[in-house]
Amino acid sequence: MxxxxxxxxxxxxxxxxxxxxWRGSVAREVAMIAKHMNIQVDALAFADAWRAGYAPAMDRVRKGELPWMHIDSLHRMILDSIVEQFGLGKLNDEQRENLNKVWHRLxxxxxxxxxxxxxxxxxxxxxxxxxxxxxxxxxxxxxxxxxxxxxxxxxxxxxxxxxxxxxxxxxxxxxxxxxxxxxxxxxxxxxxxxxxxxxxxxxxxxxxxxxxxxxxxxxxxxxxxxxxxxxxxxxxxxx
Amino acid sequence: MxxxxxxxxxxxxxxxxxxxxWRGSVAREVAMIAKHMNIQVDALAFADAWRAGYAPAMDRVRKGELPWMHIDSLHRMILDSIVEQFGLGKLNDEQRENLNKVWHRLxxxxxxxxxxxxxxxxxxxxxxxxxxxxxxxxxxxxxxxxxxxxxxxxxxxxxxxxxxxxxxxxxxxxxxxxxxxxxxxxxxxxxxxxxxxxxxxxxxxxxxxxxxxxxxxxxxxxxxxxxxxxxxxxxxxxx
The missing domain is CATH 3.40.50.1000 (HAD superfamily/HAD-like)
Incomplete structure (x- = not known):
């Protein structure tokens, strides 16, 4: 040893x-949602975009620009900021909340x-x-x-x-x-x-x-x- | 339902x-220690005495009379206070520390x-x-x-x-x-x-x-x- x-x-x-x-798991769920909505979404790019918002959001908490927040809340904040550009703006609050929980199911x-x-x-x-x-x-x-x-x-x-x-x-x-x-x-x-x-x-x-x-x-x-x-x-x- | x-x-x-x-587990270990030391100890009474010190010790922390302390530390404090009366005063520091860990092995x-x-x-x-x-x-x-x-x-x-x-x-x-x-x-x-x-x-x-x-x-x-x-x-x- x-x-x-x-x-x-x-x-x-x-x-x-x-x-x-996280990347494969998020992309799989997003691809399924897109299929149900009968739309085209670049699911891997969506996963990357969601994850890309993560470190900057935590850094804002670390620097005191945001109060202490759970990752669940940070994930939701980032999700809301990217759904439009990926054509998923129609997801309602419940659907977004459910998608946000994908991070619990990786x-x-x-x-x-x-x-x-x-x-x-x-x-x-x-x-x-x-x-x-x-x-x-x-x-x-x-x-x-x-x-x-x-x-x-x-x-x-x-x-x-x-x-x-x-x-x-x-x-x-x-x-x-x-x-x-x-x-x-x-x-x-x-x-x-x-x-x-x-x-x-x-x-x-x-x-x-x-x-x-x-x-x-x-x-x-x-x-x-x-x-x-x-x-x-x-x-x-x-x- | x-x-x-x-x-x-x-x-x-x-x-x-x-x-x-806790009572049976502590008593078993104490009985084994007594056997190794070739002495008589009322192992169940020992377990009861150890446990009896627990709520008062926590209450002293809750009231601010003691600073925040782990249960490990409270258990050791109580242990040190009862070994003499049960004829276990000869246990050295290492032996007491090991016995104190019985609460990790219940x-x-x-x-x-x-x-x-x-x-x-x-x-x-x-x-x-x-x-x-x-x-x-x-x-x-x-x-x-x-x-x-x-x-x-x-x-x-x-x-x-x-x-x-x-x-x-x-x-x-x-x-x-x-x-x-x-x-x-x-x-x-x-x-x-x-x-x-x-x-x-x-x-x-x-x-x-x-x-x-x-x-x-x-x-x-x-x-x-x-x-x-x-x-x-x-x-x-x-x-």
Whole structure:
């Protein structure tokens, strides 16, 4: 076993992109809605546009330009701002609310559930996501994600990459921060966690943004582990 | 289905006594320690004494006489105050710390795991306990309790029966409080939850304090449900 793993007691997972395929899941639901409405919608472009509004909206909360808001509310705000341009302006409030909940129903990657079950045997496994607590709870129930507990940015009223989130998860687990490893497909999240003393595992998700978007660049040795997927991570961490 | 159940979306469980048998679990570990030390200890009386210090210690936190402290810390404070009188004063710091963690290893009642699995099919199931977050997470992992999420008084920096805890769990689940039902073996907890608008299920645990301690008195119709155990509760709530 890698030296870094020997002290790790808990794994904290980024969720959107790392655990679940938001792009494919959102596009599938939007394509079905378009079919029912008998209209043409570029469903993948819609998913990308929805997601593109996410980081700027959170940054407005992080900077204090918006009060603390759930991701559910941020998602709805972004949704309302993009439906017209995609020809979905006719969706009424109930239909938008239902579509907004697609983020509660995102599908796991093929390796996710098996990988988490394997990792759960050795470690405490938790979410550490900007998704709100009820969203993460509903997603776990729907997708069969076997978390030991749900930890959300909502509990700290701070979004990642604010340091409060990384220290917050270690505090709730009552562990020194260096005994907790962030597992994520986004180097920026991992770098912020590393700067606070967390261990880091970079999990490659080459299809998160579509097959034509290259993987982000990472330095050799920058993170404690680099894994192809969760099953590979479990194998690397196995004692 | 009872009318009250039709609107309920989530069940929040008291844990110590309702879900797990703290008295039997603590007594078993203490009896083993006594055997190793080759001394006589009244293990059940020890468990009772430890537990008896719990409510007063929490009340000191609730009244502001003590700063916010984890149950782990309160348990240790009480433990240190009773070891001498039970002949366990020779336990060193490491041994006390290990014994203190018995609260992370409490055994479920015989119906608990099967009942929770049945209830989980219909409802979101969560803890709502004064136990700290890491304690509840460790207990679930150890005992195989299939919670959808872990909610602890620690998240609100308020112990039950403070209203913040009942409103807090509903808020995290993003549900109106009347769609959340507290399931507990302690009428005082249920009454406090009911006063805040929660639904209530009283689960009888006749052996919590030993077989010679009579069940607490409850008024007919005082709570939405009265159940023999979790399997009975699941049957009553079944659609």
């Amino acid at each position: 890698n030296h870094a793993a020997s002290a790790v007691k808990a794994l904290a997972f980024d969720v959107f992109g790392t655990v679940v395929d 599908s796991p990657w093929p390796d996710t559930v098996a990988g988490l079950h394997a990792l759960k045997k050795q470690f405490t496994i938790t979410t550490l996501s900007n998704g709100n607590f009820s969203l993460l709870t509903a997603m776990a129930k729907n997708a069969g994600l076997p978390w030991d507990c749900i930890v959300s940015a909502e509990l700290f009223k701070h979004y990642k990459p604010d340091p409060e989130t990384y220290h917050g998860v270690a505090g709730l687990l009552n562990l020194p921060i260096e005994q907790v490893m962030l597992c994520a497909s986004h180097p920026s999240d991992l770098r912020a966690a590393k700067a606070q003393g967390m261990r880091t595992a970079y999990v490659m998700r080459p299809f998160e943004f579509g097959e034509h978007v290259p993987l982000p660049k990472v330095e050799a040795g920058e993170f404690d582990f680099v894994a192809q997927d969760f099953v590979d991570l479990a194998r690397q961490l196995a004692t | 009872n009318h009250a159940a039709s609107a309920v979306k989530a069940l929040a469980f008291d844990v110590f006594g309702t879900v797990v048998d 055994s479920p009642w015989p119906d608990t795991v099967a009942g929770l699995h049945a209830l989980k099919k219909q409802f979101t199931i969560t803890t709502l306990s004064n136990g700290n977050f890491s304690l509840l997470t460790a207990m679930a992992k150890n005992a195989g309790l299939p919670w959808d999420c872990i909610v602890s008084a620690e998240l609100f920096k308020h112990y039950k029966p403070d209203p913040e805890t009942y409103h807090g769990v509903a808020g995290l689940l993003n549900l109106p409080i009347e769609q959340v039902m507290l399931c507990a073996s302690h009428p005082s907890d249920l009454r406090a939850a009911k006063a805040q608008g929660m639904r209530t299920a009283y689960v009888m645990r006749p052996f919590e304090f030993g077989e010679h301690v009579p069940l607490p008195k409850v008024e007919a119709g005082e709570f939405d449900f009265v159940a023999q155990d979790f399997v009975d509760l699941a049957r009553q709530l079944a659609t």
